Amino acid sequence: MAPLVPLLLLLLLSSFCSTSSSLDLVHGAASVEEELSNYVVVETSSLEPSPVCQGHRVSPPASSNLTGGGWVPLSRPHGPCSSAGDRAAPPSSVAETLRWDEHRVSYIQRKLSGAPLETPQSDQTDTQPASPFGIGGPKGTSDVSPAATGGGGKLPGVTQHMLLDTASDVPWVQCAPCPQPQCYRQTDVTYDPSKSGTYAPFPCSSSVCRQLGPYANGCTGAGNTGQCQYRVQYPDGSSTSGTYISDVLTINPTPAGTVGSFRFGCSHAVQRPDLFSNTTAGIMSLGRGAQSLSSQTKGTYGNAFSYCVPPTTSHNGFFILGVPRIDASRYLLTPMLKSKMAPSLYLVRLQAIIVAGQPLAVPPMVFAAGAVMDSRTVITRLQPTAYRALRAAFRAQMGAYRVAPSTGQLDTCYDFTGVQNVRLPKISLVFYSRRNGGAAVELDPSGVLFNSCLAFASTGGGDGSTGIIGHVQQRTIEVLYNVGGSAVGFRRRAC
Template sequence: MLSVSVNASMPPKLPPKSPTDKSKLKVASTDPVSEFHPGTPKKKKNKSSQLSIDPAATDDGGSAGEQTMVLDTASVFPWLQCAPCPVPPCHPQADTLYDPALSSTSGTFSCNSSACRQLGPFANGCANNQCQYRVRYPDGSTTMGTYVSDVMTLTPTRVISKFQFGCSHFAQGRSINTLTVGTMGLGSGSESLVSQGKGSYGNAFSYCIPPTASTTGFFLLGVPPASSSRYVVTPMVKGKLNPALYVVRLQAITVAGQQLSVPPTIFAAGSVMDSRAPITRLPPTAYQALRSAFRSRMTMYRAAPPKEHLDTCYDFTGVSSIRLPKIALVFDRNAAVELDPSGILFDGCLAFTSTSDDRDTGIIGNVQQRTIEVVYDVGGGAMAFRRAAC
């Protein structure tokens, strides 16, 4: 059992010891992605009558059934593109299209089933007495199709039977990652992978986002098997936006070892820990103080024009080595997390921006999380961090 704490008198609650499975984590267009294997292959129609070694998400050629999905802690609904899925309204994908007809364990839900009735905001009526879903993201991006279940293989020895997810026949919009087959929702909701797997793994998961697309991180269901002394811990707090979001509270920010002159009350609305949003958004007062301190320590480099909402950019042409000031985010209970250098700049710009108002909830984006193991102890209401984990 992992027991992590920065305050011996008030240790965070942690789920009971449970099996953990670690999978490789990659980066596609700033989104952290991992591979999943849905389905159980039907027997091939041949003389040997042996089972195919490939999962159900294969074509007749027997291509590998690995499905690369975006890991999203800010959404709860898992979905992937399913046959039939013409382009458009679907998007091209590198992995072979998942076909539930090739799986002996796939199934749909009738319109009057309890699973269908419990879809709530994701419900989208019926078609041929099969439960339909729709997910609409804040920017208007949409996916919809049939709500199904199948065996989800996480490792050769670990599976989630009757895993429920969206079988998408439509996936369009800006936030739909066209390099992957879909999204694995990890938010705090009954539909998410975390909730569906908590009976086997405990209500916890962690990941480490690698610094570049050519390096590898990891995604782990369950409590990390590591020493508590290597983590700093902060409590999760209830957010104003959505109960499915994981919210923590900043206390302070340091630049080059100096704490910014920002009152802790500026961070009162908390910040969503988001594995999918690339850029961190701070209250305007905090961002302006961070930007000023960062610029004052970067005067040796040529300034460059802003890039969209990033307003502190540099031209590093001909620069062989960049010296960046250390930046640390200090969370509640004095949980200080120093950012990796890869988590400070994005496309030559300071990878932070501001919210519209100091009263708005902030976002801790995935660029700032690079190389840091982020542990979501959902059952215990705590979040832990370990630097230089990948």
């Protein structure tokens, strides 16, 4: 029987080795799975725009898949996808963009606190998304202003590229006559109400004029001929003023894409025009006030709109007025909150942040004041405790890369010179959800870095301050503002 012992030992040894190998394979598979679920490897070149417009990363939907005003392209003003082309003024430097962003944040924070809006705020930056809208209608057969391509076809009237602003109420465009220097030079053909057969001013005695409230600016003329005037003043000393009028707004060349009697400011003078970009003709306001596009059209389009900011200036995103015909289950939903001090703003409840699969150790009360969803703030602002925790976790994951000097308020920057691929920890913002307690929205890599820096900063206030979700973090995500349903939705990889 003795010869059987070595054989038994051999079998046991083989069995042990086989089991050990299996464990190694399982451990290896788990490591790969963890790597794929918690990190993303991106080419550094993909984070920079190309010199040629690459159009849409996701094909525009067919008209049958849309409701409301339908779909219109959205782009960032400077870059190969901008219609301005070489007519655009030189883009701002990163330092200028960040400085303007600080003013924008200060403006929103003052609105939230009810303090006077006296802190300087540059009205536009080169990164803010804009969409083309057609304004005006035929007058006879020969006085139609030049048409331009936008929204997938020819728009009647003149195409005006306008900034999308979720934190303001009164839409406006520059109107002829608008001589310089009272007005700024723009690349779009200036809207001329005298060439539109559908233009109409509002009498000063009209209910529409009375509803302007703080934006009312008196009356021109007297009696029944007097025309309602408006003025929107910004805290940096700039302002826009002119006649409050209505005309046809065309979002896209379909019957559903036309808004009749759209009310907006016809600007004949801009104070400090040097603060406005020549790539846009005005601002399309999307706040909760009665004058905004979403409020004016809520009876027709369900008081909802959405947009998707493209990852770079060499791609296009989109804007939709109305509720998209997409399965609601594809959106992560969070309740829409409202500020008593600033009722025009859209707030959500951010409750946690996940970095590389690990939730940050931040007490829930730090996020108690909520966060403003803003289409024009560039960099997301977090309460100090939350920002410090995010910064520490991100730095711990990026130890393999050379550290670069800070840029403005961005204090976590890297030098990727000679680096072809960057391994980034995935970052998810977790919003309160009635369905399961938390809706984790994973950011696109283009929403993590800005100019090779972590694209977050501190609010500058205490932990009781309100955060702001900037449009860098919103890149490639369709953000749905269902105002009628009091919810904000997020759909990843939408553009």
